[in-house]
Amino acid sequence: MTRYKTTALKEPAKDESFVEQEQAVIEGIDVSGQWNRMYEPREITDYDLTHLDKLTGLPGGESMGWCYQCAQCVPACPVDTAGGDYGPRKIYRRLQTGTDIFSHRDLWLCTTCMNCLRVCPKEVDMIQIMPAARAAAVLEGNIPDELQEMFQNVAEYGNPMGQSPRKRPRWAKKAGVPIRVLPKEKEKAPVEVLWFVGDYYAYHDRGVDAANAMARVFNRLGVDFGILGADERTDGDSQRLAGEPGLFEEVAEHNIAQFEKYEFDQIVVSGPHAYNAIKNEYPKMNGGGSFPVEHYTQYLGARLDELKPLLTKPFAKRVTFHDPCYLGRHNGEYDAPRSLLQAVPEIRFTEMFRCKAQGYCCGGGGGGMWLDGYAALHQAERLSENRVKEAVEVGAEVLAVCCPYEVSRFEDAVKSTDNDGKLEVLDIIEILDQCME
Numbered sequence: 001m002t003r004y005k006t007t008a009l010k011e012p013a014k015d016e017s018f019v020e021q022e023q024a025v026i027e028g029i030d031v032s033g034q035w036n037r038m039y040e041p042r043e044i045t046d047y048d049l050t051h052l053d054k055l056t057g058l059p060g061g062e063s064m065g066w067c068y069q070c071a072q073c074v075p076a077c078p079v080d081t082a083g084g085d086y087g088p089r090k091i092y093r094r095l096q097t098g099t100d101i102f103s104h105r106d107l108w109l110c111t112t113c114m115n116c117l118r119v120c121p122k123e124v125d126m127i128q129i130m131p132a133a134r135a136a137a138v139l140e141g142n143i144p145d146e147l148q149e150m151f152q153n154v155a156e157y158g159n160p161m162g163q164s165p166r167k168r169p170r171w172a173k174k175a176g177v178p179i180r181v182l183p184k185e186k187e188k189a190p191v192e193v194l195w196f197v198g199d200y201y202a203y204h205d206r207g208v209d210a211a212n213a214m215a216r217v218f219n220r221l222g223v224d225f226g227i228l229g230a231d232e233r234t235d236g237d238s239q240r241l242a243g244e245p246g247l248f249e250e251v252a253e254h255n256i257a258q259f260e261k262y263e264f265d266q267i268v269v270s271g272p273h274a275y276n277a278i279k280n281e282y283p284k285m286n287g288g289g290s291f292p293v294e295h296y297t298q299y300l301g302a303r304l305d306e307l308k309p310l311l312t313k314p315f316a317k318r319v320t321f322h323d324p325c326y327l328g329r330h331n332g333e334y335d336a337p338r339s340l341l342q343a344v345p346e347i348r349f350t351e352m353f354r355c356k357a358q359g360y361c362c363g364g365g366g367g368g369m370w371l372d373g374y375a376a377l378h379q380a381e382r383l384s385e386n387r388v389k390e391a392v393e394v395g396a397e398v399l400a401v402c403c404p405y406e407v408s409r410f411e412d413a414v415k416s417t418d419n420d421g422k423l424e425v426l427d428i429i430e431i432l433d434q435c436m437e
């Protein structure tokens, strides 16, 4: 065994918190001199793990405990990118050091975009963790005011805007084409497509433009379609993700009961959250609720042969596309929206740097749609602002979207980032409508 000779120390150490033996042999190894500095016993801090245990004990919250701090998720989290000091790794570390997530801002910033789960080797699943933790916080009455108001509106009116259900089909008056409002028909005749319109298409000032465009495109394609009118309720997906599973069940049961009244070939939805809810969540309900459902880009994308001859007017602009998290990452659909845009005459399509599976989040998912003010308090910028800057950076004149939340979100972000006049935000269905005579 190698032996190292050491000489006596020339002067005593100034720091008296450690001692140093001139001669020390440990397990047969001579660690004399500076190799054997013995510091004062380190202070071990016992953190309170009550909140971590509470979270991992919730159904859906278990995987929070699997994090091994590898940091793969750090660059993936859009909230962190927008200056939120966020992501599963940081949340786990805070929980490990005693933070009560149930009364902490961390609980409400996640948009459930799923980008962290895509890269996490331990499958720490924020899509399950966040709704579980939020539901527990909501039960304790711990909830941001904006969300409370939204939940209240859904409970009273069946939509997050707090609008009367009777006003839901009003947009249809301006479409300029006949629309079957199924509950108003005396004869319950079968319909090819039951179109689930959604809240933002039905009520929002800009959303109704897209709803009208959709009605016209269906009409020109010769699709036999009908809507539920005043009998439609919000799809419930955002309420479920924001921590109100009971409210989700209420509206889901209502919508399922309406679907069951009619004979149709399939449901076509305007929004990715409605698609996610009807495709993945309604079938889990007691009593079942499985219906054939497509997002409108999928429905139209499968009919390109009939659609293309109708697209006669050119749209000679540079266009980029924002993948909605709940159509793309959550449900694997990246091609259908692009196939529609590529069918547009004279379009110049360009991808953003973050696209498809690596697409950036608009900030509206998981209840974020109603937490913009809250997010602005805790982040350097809104996610929608970060995204708009990227669209401008790739030279786009038009940011195309296919989620009813996004037109208003991105239009606001265009203004707040001083890009007014540089970037137009359009739903893909509006572009198709503009290209038709």
Ligand code: SF4
Pocket (backbone or CB within 6 Å): 066, 067, 068, 069, 070, 071, 072, 073, 074, 088, 089, 092, 119, 120, 121, 122, 123, 124
């Ligand atoms: S990628 Fe997964 S395991 Fe790694 S730090 Fe993030 S949450 Fe933890």
Ligand code: SF4
Pocket (backbone or CB within 6 Å): 076, 077, 078, 079, 080, 087, 088, 109, 110, 111, 112, 113, 114, 115, 116, 117, 126, 127
């Ligand atoms: S789901 Fe998205 S927003 Fe939430 S922690 Fe993961 S990457 Fe961040």
